[in-house]
Amino acid sequence: MQCERCKSLIPEGEQMEFHGQILCEDCYMDLLSPPKICDPWAVHSARSFLKNSSTELNFSPIQQKILEILQDEGPQEPASLCERLQIKETDLERDIAALRHMEKIRGELKGRKKLIRLW
Ligand SMILES: [Zn+2]
Known part of the structure; x- marks a missing residue:
């Protein structure tokens, strides 16, 4: 049995199925928990960065x-x-x-x- 995603061999009986794909356990877990697209902390620091730069007022x-x-x-x-x-x-x-x-x-x-x- 081969994982359809990473092409690695899956030991007999350990294959997972996800949307009709045969996957190894790693890929299955990956798909179940997709990487977070927006990290709230990153958004927060981007915002406070913007705020800072507008209060500091960079003049030419x-x-x-x-x-x-x-x-x-x-x-x-x-x-x-x-x-x-x-x-x-x-x-x-x-x-x-x-x-x-x-x-x-x-x-x-x-x-x-x-x-x-x-x-
Ligand atoms: Zn895989």
């Missing part, structure tokens, strides 16, 4: 610089931030959007001027 160097300037010098016009940081306005906007999303900065209208300031 540019984002850090933006925050420093705003902190030291108060609200700034986007154009002057671009000039200071030597980046394009589209790049600035992306970082501004990210920082705004983290509730670190916000836009402010002063008269007709749009300013970026700390939250």
